[in-house]
Amino acid sequence: MKKKIINFELVLILLLPLIVFTSGFKIQNENYRANHTDTWERIKKRGTLLIGVDDTFVPMDFRKKNGQLVGYDVDLSRAVAKVLGLKADFQSIDWSMKETELKNGTIDCIWNGYTATPSRQKRIAFSRVYELSGQSLVVRKNSKIKNFKDMKGKVLGIQESSTAQTDFDKYPQVLKRLVKGQKPILYQDNSSAFMDLQAGRTQGVLAGTVYAGYYATHIANNNNYKLISASAYPADRVAIGMRKGDRTLINKINYALGVLQKDGTLRRINKKWLGINSNYLGPVAEFQKSNNNR
Structure with a gap:
């Protein structure tokens, strides 16, 4: 009996490096796909844009007493999806796992008052900024x-x-x-x-x-x-997070945001939810360098 236990332990010791290697390879493979695969044709065929949200974040994405999802980003993402000929499909996610959900394809984008920080730009791509949250x-x-x-x-x-x-x-x-x-x-x-x-x-x-x-x-x-x-204080730049490989989606969302700025939709959403008469939209090229890092 003792000999069998020793043999089992030996097998575990021998297999451990293989398990670690396999796990590491899986993570690297997911990162590779996220940074190199353009999924626009798949999204277009599906007809929906899968949007990851924290549905408790007032006033960006939150639920009314009847369970209906409402908010600033709900209105804006639906308007963008309409321009692109898609329907917005909202997925409530664990916010701490948002980037993992994005990389493994559970969602197509993170759209939830999401600040484009330098550290996040190293891992994912961002649309043009649509709100300065200062x-x-x-x-x-x-x-x-x-x-x-x-x-x-x-x-x-x-x-x-x-x-x-x-x-x-x-x-x-x-x-x-x-x-x-x-x-x-x-x-x-x-x-x-x-x-x-x-x-x-x-x-x-x-x-x-x-x-x-x-x-x-x-x-x-x-x-x-x-x-x-209070423009003299530093502002958080709010944008939509996407996979670096989804260059077509990035370009199309940037285009749609521009359409909504020109037709006044962006201003109306700002007025409705924030009470401000803002039509701000950041330049398309703002995150171009980080989005090109593959």
């Missing part, structure tokens, strides 16, 4: 505040430990040097900050543009607030 100064519509300079000596509210607080402290020349006491009132959540703004206890709230726009348009009375873009 910070915005939110003020009451009936106030006389039209720009950041008008906040001089006034009280500002910010959610504690938010990106807005980080930017406020990191770039003091933008707003910190202007507001009363050179420090904001900190809140546990943005809802509390907006309540004080509405009550007049503060004169402005610095918050992420996506959430601030959605809050002002959908949660609060949209006649109460206006957004002032």
Whole structure:
């Protein structure tokens, strides 16, 4: 019996390098396919664009009480798919596995308020940027505040430990040097900050543009607030993530985004979900170099 156990252990030891090699080969093979295979003809024949989303990300992709998927990216991706003669098919995915799902072909793209960071550009391709998700100064519509300079000596509210607080402290020349006491009132959540703004206890709230726009348009009375873009703060560039090999899909989605910018659809979606009158669309060539890395 002892001899059999020893033999079994010996077999495992001999097989282990083969198992490791096989696993490594499989990963390399998936990466190769993702970086070299153009799947446009397959997508066109299927007639659907498989879109990976986190369906809890308000206001980009989220579900209403009846289960219906709605949001900024839902509207935009459906409009793009229509231009391309396709239907949008939304796949709810584990966000931590998004790039794996993309590489193994479960989805055709990641479309969910997805920021094009330098590290991500090394692994996947990106469309042109369709939204700059930075910070915005939110003020009451009936106030006389039209720009950041008008906040001089006034009280500002910010959610504690938010990106807005980080930017406020990191770039003091933008707003910190202007507001009363050179420090904001900190809140546990943005809802509390907006309540004080509405009550007049503060004169402005610095918050992420996506959430601030959605809050002002959908949660609060949209006649109460206006957004002032904080372009002096660095902006997150939001784009659609795709496999590097899908060059045809990348080009077609870039084309469709351009169509939607020209016909006003992009502006209408921004107004509907974010409450901002923006028609911004980044240049096609912005990520061209990283997309060509195979």
